[in-house]
Amino acid sequence: MCAGQSFGATTYNIKPAQTGTVKVTTSTTYANKPSLTADAAIAYCGETGQVLYGKNINKKMDPYSITKMMTCYVVMKYVDKGKISLDDTVTVSKYAAKQMESKLYLLVGEKIKVRYLIYGALLHSGNDAAAALGEAVGGDTKSFAKIMNKEAAALGCTNTHFVNANGVKVSGHYTTAHDMALILQAATKYEFIQKVCQTKLYKIPEDNLSDAFYVRTTNPFFYKDKKIKKPYLTYNIIAGKTGTWDSGSATLIEAFRFNGRTIYTVVLGDTSAKRYSDTVDLIAYGRRALSSIALTESNDSASGIEKEATNQSWFAKVIDKVFPDSVYEFFYGSTKIEMVKGLTGEVTSGSKVNISWRPVSGVDGYKVYRSTGGSYKLIKKIKSADTSSYTDPNSQSDHTYYYMVKTYSFKDGLFN
Incomplete structure (x- = not known):
């Protein structure tokens, strides 16, 4: 409970965005209480x-x-x-x-x-x-x-x-x-x-x-x-x-x-x-x-498998290109990803954006992505399944941000 909290110069508007994401617009459209x-x-x-x-x-x-x-x-x-x-x-x-x-x-x-x-x-x-x-x-x-x-x-x-x-x-x-x-x-x-x-x-x-x-x-x-x-x-x-x-x-x-x-x-x-x-x-x-709105809770197209090796050796590149994903995963492992549910966003104070979601048990953590209208970029990797919120320290007033959150679960490979 944010007792005593009020908002003056900075206000905000939150609208539904694409499935499984939250759109937050910070603005200064009204200043006076x-x-x-x-x-x-x-x-x-x-x-x-x-x-x-x-x-x-x-x-x-x-x-x-x-x-x-x-x-x-x-x-x-x-x-x-x-x-x-x-x-x-x-x-x-x-x-x-x-x-x-x-x-x-x-x-x-x-x-x-x-x-x-x-x-x-x-x-x-x-x-x-x-x-x-x-x-x-x-x-x-x-x-x-x-x-x-x-x-x-x-x-x-x-x-x-x-x-x-x-x-x-x-x-x-x-x-x-x-x-x-x-x-x-x-x-x-x-x-x-x-x-x-x-x-x-x-x-x-x-x-x-x-x-x-x-x-x-x-x-x-x-x-x-x-x-x-x-x-x-x-x-x-x-x-x-x-x-x-x-x-x-x-x-x-x-x-x-x-x-x-x-x-x-x-x-x-x-x-x-x-x-x-x-x-x-x-x-x-x-x-x-009003600072938050519940959004669509799933996006199957954003779920799947991420290959864990980022700097692939020549052998890994061959395996990745020639063989099925299951063979690659056997050698190098993978990370299973799923979109979180219950994603909401809010401006907590000033122009700082806080997003939250329903915690997911049995995962290794979460990845938080942000976009300003183009491609999404990973801005935070949370190494705990118990943490289900994140405050973006770099959000600014008079900007529109899109946020997406995925769970991740490691699967080890023979070489990783």
């Missing part, structure tokens, strides 16, 4: 662990209602463990019913399913719904907060502490942009959470005490913005959640897909008027700065 109103913000690529943009990412701040994403994550974990079901019925307590706005106005003794409470918590941001979920899992708010903190720590959150399930402002309840990105990443791995967050309007059916009613998302990306009719489609949003204490104290988290990657954005200490535009700027910057 977005200027945000938020006191803290992050754009984080889940697949690569890169901080594409960072501003005070480790500053402890009030999360407000984005706390509910953590609450629903914990609930889904308990669903996975079989300790609770989405169709279990929760009886609303006096504590849950008396929560301040925003709320669903649940009644004491009301019996409502877990799945409906999740819709109410994530869409309408119901404080009573989140409190009821917390009690359903933990028995009471204090016990549930302990579970939340334990799960947050397990995700790698180091500057987060929860006191309640809904984010109502209270001393000792805080998180950071960095930690919240990790929480959002974990929560959105659940398809049900994605499904809920991608719903604009949902009908909660009647129960023992209440008639059916609708809940509507508070996520601004689901409402028309100027000329963009459906921002959530334009920006490929897969999940998000607002947090609001007042007009000057607001938060927003979003997860969106781009180029086969998921980027998580968080703004804390923002205003309700600016959190949407700040997030749009983060999305635009994250799209430009």
